[in-house]
Amino acid sequence: MAHDREVLRMIWEGQIAICFQADGDEIVGLKPEPFYLMVSRLSYLPLVTDKVRKYFSPYIPNEHQEGAVWFDFNGTPLRLHFPIGVLFDLLHPEGDTAPWCLTIHFSHFPEETLVKLNTKELLESHYMSCLKEADVLKHRGQVISSMQKKDHNQLWLGLINDKFDQFWAVNRRLMEPYSDQESFKNIPIRIYYDDDFTYTQKLISPLSESGQKKNLADLMAELSTPVRKAVGIRTHGIDLHEETQLQWMSEHMSYPDNFLHLSIEYKNV
Amino acid sequence: MADAEEAQSGSTSLTPTDKDASKICILLNATGNVPIIKKRTWTVDPNKTVSWIQKFIHKYLKLDASEQIFLYVNQTFAPAPDQIIKNLYDCHGTNGKLVLYYCKNQAWG
Numbered sequence: 001m002a003h004d005r006e007v008l009r010m011i012w013e014g015q016i017a018i019c020f021q022a023d024g025d026e027i028v029g030l031k032p033e034p035f036y037l038m039v040s041r042l043s044y045l046p047l048v049t050d051k052v053r054k055y056f057s058p059y060i061p062n063e064h065q066e067g068a069v070w071f072d073f074n075g076t077p078l079r080l081h082f083p084i085g086v087l088f089d090l091l092h093p094e095g096d097t098a099p100w101c102l103t104i105h106f107s108h109f110p111e112e113t114l115v116k117l118n119t120k121e122l123l124e125s126h127y128m129s130c131l132k133e134a135d136v137l138k139h140r141g142q143v144i145s146s147m148q149k150k151d152h153n154q155l156w157l158g159l160i161n162d163k164f165d166q167f168w169a170v171n172r173r174l175m176e177p178y179s180d181q182e183s184f185k186n187i188p189i190r191i192y193y194d195d196d197f198t199y200t201q202k203l204i205s206p207l208s209e210s211g212q213k214k215n216l217a218d219l220m221a222e223l224s225t226p227v228r229k230a231v232g233i234r235t236h237g238i239d240l241h242e243e244t245q246l247q248w249m250s251e252h253m254s255y256p257d258n259f260l261h262l263s264i265e266y267k268n269v
Numbered sequence: 270m271a272d273a274e275e276a277q278s279g280s281t282s283l284t285p286t287d288k289d290a291s292k293i294c295i296l297l298n299a300t301g302n303v304p305i306i307k308k309r310t311w312t313v314d315p316n317k318t319v320s321w322i323q324k325f326i327h328k329y330l331k332l333d334a335s336e337q338i339f340l341y342v343n344q345t346f347a348p349a350p351d352q353i354i355k356n357l358y359d360c361h362g363t364n365g366k367l368v369l370y371y372c373k374n375q376a377w378g
Contacts, residue, residue, distance in 0.1 A: 081349060115320070115350045125347075125375075132346035137360065141345055186360075201356035 007252045012164050014041040014236055016088050017099040020052045020071075026106055027059045036099060040162060041085030041236060042256050045071055045078060046118050047160050049104070056104055064106040068118045071102045077110045078102070079197055081117040081126050086261045089237055090192055124156050127257060131155070131174070134188035134258030137203075138250075139178040147173070159256045167256065174258055175251045183207055183247040188259045191223065193266070206247040216249070217242040223264060232265035291315065293358045294366045297326070300341075301372040304330050310366070315355035319348045326371050341370040 020035040035055045039048045046069070053069055071078045073091050092100055109116065117126050131152075135144035151170045158167025177183050183206040190199040204222070208214050220230035220242065233240045235253055254260050292312040299305040306329060313322070323338045332338070341347055342361050358367040370376070 079351075117349075126349060129346045129348070133342075133348070133360075136343075136345055198353075199356070202359040 004248075004252055008168065009164065011236055011253060012040075012042065012167075014085060015039060016041055016084060019099040019101045020049075020056075021101060021103050022056050022059060023103050023105045026061070026064060028061050029059065032056060032059050034101075039084055041088070042083055043159070043162075044081065044123055045084060045087075046080050046123055047120065048084070052104060056106075060106045067106045068109040068116060070105050070109055070114060070118070072105065073100070073102050077114050079114065081115060081123060082197065083255045083257070083261065085236055085255070086192070089234065089263055090194075090197065120160070127156060127159070128152060130257035130259065134254075135174060137186040137188045138174070138184040138258075140185065142178060143174055155256070171256070171258075175254075177247075183213065184250060187246050187250045188254070189250075190259050190261050192261065192263045199261075204246065206245075206250065214246045215242065216240055216244050216246070219246060220264075227269055228266045229269050230264050231267045234263045234265070235261060293354050293362075295322075295354065295358075296366045296368045298368065298370045299372070300344075300370045300376055301374055303338075303371060303373045306330065313354055315353065315358070317354050318350065319352050319354075319357075320350035322354070322369070323350070323371075332373075336373055339372050339375055341372075341376060343368055344370055344376075347375075 015038045018037050018039055020037065022032055024031060032055070035052050037048070037052060049069070049071075057065060070080065073087075076091065078087050078091075088100060109118075117123050132141065132144050135141050147170070151173075154166055154170045157163070158165075158170070178185075185205075187204045187206050189204050190201055192199045204219065206214055208218065216233055220233065223230040233242075240249075250260055291314070293315050294310060294312050297306055297309050297311065306326070319340055323340055326338045326340075327336070339347060342357055343363075348357055354367065361367065
């Protein structure tokens with residue numbers, strides 16, 4: 001695990017340029033200039049947009065000042081509890097290098113489509129649940145439950161304050177196979193097909209029935225059906241090589257919630 | 270196995286033939302000071318979300334609007350409200366059932 005630390009660092013440092021615009025219908029007076037920001041792919045919109053909110057709030061009428069803030073891209077409301085990199089990869093056209101233009105809203109929160117995880121406290125609790133679920137899949141939950149509250153805090157603070165060493169000092173323990181094992185029990189994985197944010201989660205073992213380490217070609221075979229063949233896998237904006245081992249992927253390319261978030265490209269047979 | 274057409278709240282109607290094959294069996298356990306639902310085993314549409322189940326329990330127990338239902342999988346973690354039952358069952362189901370715990374206060378962090 002330790003020798004591929006540079007990969008961890010590169011994944012951690014991945015950023016996205018975002019251009020935030022006001023919602024024309026919410027503004028009083030002149031429409032403000034857009035607000036540009038570089039954000040971490042691994043973070044969540046409510047964690048990185050304090051500045052954006054402050055910038056636009058003087059243009060917002062008083063009755064909406066305390067409203068639950070949300071964002072949309074071309075009319076699609078963005079899940080506040082999905083990592084920003086996952087949202088970007090699902091919605092952003094490949095090869096487009098211009099900043100990602102999002103609209104910020106202070107009112108009319110779309111309760112029907114968006115889960116209202118809009119504060120740091122709610123997101124923290126959601127994030128810890130993801131870690132627990134991932135550890136149930138990897139180690140039957142034994143590693144996370146042996147940790148103390150201060151370790152959990154250290155993970156969260158490392159993530160929200162962008163402190164790589166602080167985060168990995170604890171996350172390392174979650175990313176090691178348990179005791180004498182060579183791999184996890186199952187790989188925490190979420191598989192996205194298209195841009196509607198639905199995903200599939202199922203039990204994916206890192207090992208084949210004969211005990212060999214599975215790679216992405218094996219995963220694609222597992223996800224293919226007689227009519228639909230998986231032909232490519234992407235995460236963090238990167239096309240993945242099909243010889244990459246699943247166990248290695250899980251240890252090095254998971255998001256901070258300890259899940260691999262993979263987009264699968266299919267071809268009809 | 271007990272059927273749970275009530276759990277559908279009449280929102281989708283399923284024909285008797287595809288009902289059993291496509292639905293997922295869930296086991297609801299009360300925990301803490303929450304009223305008990307006598308009928309513990311229900312079958313639900315695999316694409317229903319966690320928040321749909323929470324609303325169902327809330328309505329079934331006739332709770333106040335101010336009261337909240339928390340759901341946990343196998344006494345370990347709280348799934349996201351927009352997570353679908355199929356994903357939870359495929360990863361955490363045991364013996365053909367998905368075991369869920371519900372309560373009015375946060376139980377397992």
